[in-house]
Amino acid sequence: MNSVTASLPANLYLRNLSLADLDQVDKLESQAFSENERASREKIAYRLRNCADICFGLFQTCDDPNAEILVGHTLSTKTNSFFITDQAMEMPELDPVTHTPVSEQEKLGHLPTGPTVALHSLAVAKNFRKQGLAQVLMKYTAEAISSDNATTRNRADRISIIVHGELVPFYQHLGYKDNGPSKCAHGGEKWNDMWLEL
Numbered sequence: 001m002n003s004v005t006a007s008l009p010a011n012l013y014l015r016n017l018s019l020a021d022l023d024q025v026d027k028l029e030s031q032a033f034s035e036n037e038r039a040s041r042e043k044i045a046y047r048l049r050n051c052a053d054i055c056f057g058l059f060q061t062c063d064d065p066n067a068e069i070l071v072g073h074t075l076s077t078k079t080n081s082f083f084i085t086d087q088a089m090e091m092p093e094l095d096p097v098t099h100t101p102v103s104e105q106e107k108l109g110h111l112p113t114g115p116t117v118a119l120h121s122l123a124v125a126k127n128f129r130k131q132g133l134a135q136v137l138m139k140y141t142a143e144a145i146s147s148d149n150a151t152t153r154n155r156a157d158r159i160s161i162i163v164h165g166e167l168v169p170f171y172q173h174l175g176y177k178d179n180g181p182s183k184c185a186h187g188g189e190k191w192n193d194m195w196l197e198l
């Protein structure tokens, strides 16, 4: 983990996200993705409630020691399948009071014992792009869920992602393999399945 964070400027740091970060994550998600591609605020809240241990934020310190600015994030769930499926992108029906799934039969969204981390969102704020920060976030995410420090809750065998064709080289540079066109039709778009064995 140190090798990844060592490359960051002193005013930037990485940590797990939590539900307290919802407003900033929602804002960055809407800046980075079109309406049909972005995760809804409700879905982000679901992920931060249920699997914040595999969701990470890159933050910038500011003058107010109690404030921090979200600069980038990765949002993920765990899934039983090798590649990302439309079901993995969804969320189960939730009890309005407890926010837990109404039925345990539903195989939608986060499946805690799944061997695959389905990485749904990588976003970097516009004014921080082209500085290598997305690469840092992706490397940090991979190390956090594969290191000796990973718990059984967040450890996984691989990371799977769906990507637009133009970003395939970016992920290949990070060691991901390209499996070609995905069956996933998220947002009515065409995607490639890529994965990184951990």
Ligand SMILES: CC(C)(COP(=O)(O)OP(=O)(O)OC[C@H]1O[C@@H](n2cnc3c(N)ncnc32)[C@H](O)[C@@H]1OP(=O)(O)O)[C@@H](O)C(=O)NCCC(=O)NCCS
Residues within 6 Å of the ligand: 032, 033, 121, 122, 123, 124, 125, 128, 129, 130, 131, 132, 133, 134, 135, 136, 162, 163, 164, 166, 167, 169, 170
């Ligand atoms: C994609 C994204 C996360 C990259 O963040 P970043 O911090 O600028 O990325 P890095 O600086 O680590 O790497 C930059 C590299 O990403 C690749 N890249 C980024 N955007 C790209 C695009 N639209 N088309 C092709 N390559 C792109 C290039 O290889 C680029 O290298 P270059 O600067 O030499 O051209 C950022 O542009 C973003 O948030 N975009 C909107 C959301 C998105 O598309 N997320 C990925 C979905 S899977």
